Amino acid sequence: MTKFQIGIVGSGGAATSGAAQFSKIDAANIRAVASRNDHTGEQLARRHGAKFIPNWRDLVQHGDVDAVAIFTHNDSHAEIAIAALEADKHVFVEYPLARSIDQGQAVIRLAKSKDRVLRVSHSEPVSNMHQAIKRKVQGLGGLLWTGFWRLTPGRGARPEILFNLPVSGPPAHFFIYHVYPVVDLFGPASWVESAAVYEGMNGEGQYNRFVNAVTVGFSSGGVGQWTWAGGVETNRPEQHCRYVLNGATVLNDGNGWHCAASAGVEEIRPIGASSVSIQELWTHEILDGDSETAIADTAIAFEAIRISLAAEQSMQEQKRIVLT
Ligand SMILES: NC(=O)c1ccc[n+]([C@@H]2O[C@H](COP(=O)([O-])OP(=O)(O)OC[C@H]3O[C@@H](n4cnc5c(N)ncnc54)[C@H](OP(=O)(O)O)[C@@H]3O)[C@@H](O)[C@H]2O)c1
Numbered sequence: 001m002t003k004f005q006i007g008i009v010g011s012g013g014a015a016t017s018g019a020a021q022f023s024k025i026d027a028a029n030i031r032a033v034a035s036r037n038d039h040t041g042e043q044l045a046r047r048h049g050a051k052f053i054p055n056w057r058d059l060v061q062h063g064d065v066d067a068v069a070i071f072t073h074n075d076s077h078a079e080i081a082i083a084a085l086e087a088d089k090h091v092f093v094e095y096p097l098a099r100s101i102d103q104g105q106a107v108i109r110l111a112k113s114k115d116r117v118l119r120v121s122h123s124e125p126v127s128n129m130h131q132a133i134k135r136k137v138q139g140l141g142g143l144l145w146t147g148f149w150r151l152t153p154g155r156g157a158r159p160e161i162l163f164n165l166p167v168s169g170p171p172a173h174f175f176i177y178h179v180y181p182v183v184d185l186f187g188p189a190s191w192v193e194s195a196a197v198y199e200g201m202n203g204e205g206q207y208n209r210f211v212n213a214v215t216v217g218f219s220s221g222g223v224g225q226w227t228w229a230g231g232v233e234t235n236r237p238e239q240h241c242r243y244v245l246n247g248a249t250v251l252n253d254g255n256g257w258h259c260a261a262s263a264g265v266e267e268i269r270p271i272g273a274s275s276v277s278i279q280e281l282w283t284h285e286i287l288d289g290d291s292e293t294a295i296a297d298t299a300i301a302f303e304a305i306r307i308s309l310a311a312e313q314s315m316q317e318q319k320r321i322v323l324t
Contacts, residue, residue: 005031007059009080010071011040013157014094018071019048021279028283034059060084073161074168078103085110090117092282096176097301101309104302119282119294120301122180126278128270130181136259136268141246143186143222148178150239155231165205171212171228173308180304182224188303189216193320194311214311
């Protein structure tokens with residue numbers, strides 16, 4: 001079988017698990033790994049029998065590479081995606097899609113003009129649980145309010161990178177994977193307001209703990225609120241989510257998804273027994289020549305970063321940002 005050749009950029013935690021997923025796919029082969037980190041880059045390349053290329057610009061130009069999977073930090077996703085698409089490669093990029101609206105639009109425009117498969121790593125398209133929630137929500141009338149909050153005592157595997165405004169963006173941006181599912185269910189926002197408290201911030205934009213709250217009005221009606229708190233004094237992570245709709249409330253307080261109404265409470269179970277990984281979906285789309293499905297999902301990823309980037313602007317300018 002002729003395998004299509006993947007080039008991986010980055011060699012940290014996400015690259016390691018992404019490469020492990022790619023290595024399970026018969027039709028794909030990891031041809032090269034690029035990273036500015038020689039040590040972990042060479043290690044990851046060796047593990048997959050791939051060539052180590054220190055500079056990602058050489059990897060995206062490599063004639064033997066058909067598709068590029070980007071696992072670097074948030075500040076470089078779009079730059080690498082643009083270079084890879086310009087070199088006619090298919091692109092898989094870790095969320096968030098981009099650190100600016102202009103970059104996000106440029107990535108999408110290029111994928112369309114080059115007819116390449118561009119997929120952001122959001123897993124909802126292959127999540128049986130998310131698809132079950134979506135089906136349930138669609139039968140329950142309009143949204144009144146959605147609320148999400150998360151408290152974490154820890155600071156992540158690389159706090160100097162994650163709790164770092166210039167590299168990772170504010171929490172609303174690096175926690176974009178909590179925003180994406182809500183946008184997938186209820187559509188884009190028409191306005192955004194946000195505030196944040198950072199403790200221990202230094203001159204480089206690194207901090208020790210935070211609280212970030214975001215409120216949005218959805219174009220289709222209803223209000224959404226997300227609150228994240230990280231590195232805080234508590235004993236365990238906590239996460240709560242609610243979709244208050246006209247017909248019922250769909251919620252998860254850490255004990256699975258339920259649908260609650262005056263008639264009673266019903267558990268929501270995942271649709272289907274198994275699912276493919278998001279990496280597998282991307283490779284199937286490349287092999288099937290289907291760039292349309294991925295671009296439709298990327299449009300949702302773009303609307304999600306419109307919220308996180310507007311939240312950042314709202315914090316900087318201390319006002320409501322109206323999205324047109
Ligand atoms: N889909 C998921 O489930 C998931 C889970 C976790 C993270 N993520 C996302 O994946 C991305 C990476 O996260 P991570 O946890 O894997 O971070 P990480 O462990 O710090 O790894 C990032 C890797 O990329 C390299 N790198 C960073 N910027 C680069 C650049 N401009 N040029 C070349 N190499 C660069 C880093 O090199 P150094 O070692 O020199 O810094 C490191 O090898 C983030 O955007 C994050 O949001 C996704």
